[in-house]
Amino acid sequence: MTQPFIMQMRPLFGDEEKRAICEYMDEDGFITEFKRTEQFELMIAEYTGARHCIVVNNGTISLTLAALAAGVQAGDEVIVPNYTMIATPNSVKMFGAIPVFVDVEPETLCLDFAKVKQAITSKTRAIMLVSANGRYPSVGIGAFEQLAREHNLVLIEDSAQSLGSFYPDGRHVGRAGVIGSFSFSAPKIISTGQGGALITDNDALAAKLRRLKDFGRSGGGNDIHGTIGYNFKFTELQAVIGIEQMKKLPVRVERKKEIWRRYATNLEGLAEVRLFDHDLKRTTPWFIDALVEQREALIDYLKSANIGTRVMYPPINMQQAYKVPGDHPTSQRIGMHGLWLPSAVQLTDEEIDRICATIREFYKA
């Protein structure tokens, strides 16, 4: 008998979201961002401990706005990891800044500090630090904050994968940068279908971000424009869903950790699969990431057993869209051996056991 298909990832919405949308529709017909959006922003600010939260329509434009608000301009160099979702470099490429690719650390998959130092030039204006799968760099975030200060660079955190992850000093990931950015796209730990959020403690930057996302308006709904701005606003329907998702976040954080532990226990001693380690006390595995042998054959084998996987991001410098020469051994290795195993928060223990048993079966054959 064939088993039901296990997707590598699928978002999870429930009756709470459905009910909340119906309630909202009964009381207001504007749909565009308003009170519910403010409430959603407050919930994120409270959870992360940030002074301000501004939501926008996705986690790519949020990075663009972060860079623009922080003063990055066309022609400036921005250091980004060579292993990340393509949105990180594209967000600044969009307005003519130049992403500079730097390799990541083999254990944390975050920017390699020594290599970042080497990559700094007179044109470098910002570092976009991606907390890969909730992890933080092994040198500690403080080293990056100090480096940015020393070289007068802007530290922006792409924390799209890190809601629910904290630094050892207790700060939520995203709070070390002048601006931190999150995504609520379908695969993220909570989702609003599409959506992004920016956090900052800086009042002036927060005000700038609000103007940038709303035509440069000086206040709600007026037509007085002191600065250039665009339209990257949110909607109440997304906010209504986001509020319900935020309520579920603490439970999801715990479940994601349990899922990682169960995989780790089940796959222990299997030399062909190496899970990337996690500091579960502080960080939350968003996806189960691993280096695997015979990756393509394993993917096929799992697929025939109705188990979905997803290859990890290829090295960005080698993507057709960029084609920048450079030797980046860690991101290249991930590009050949990196695999995301099923990671949805609704994954059951039985499903994890089935996945791991199938993986062991593959390597025994």
Ligand SMILES: *Cc1c(COP(=O)(O)O)cnc(C)c1O
């Ligand atoms: C998901 C993700 C993004 C992009 O977010 P969208 O909301 O899909 O635009 C950016 N950076 C990282 C690291 C991501 O994981």
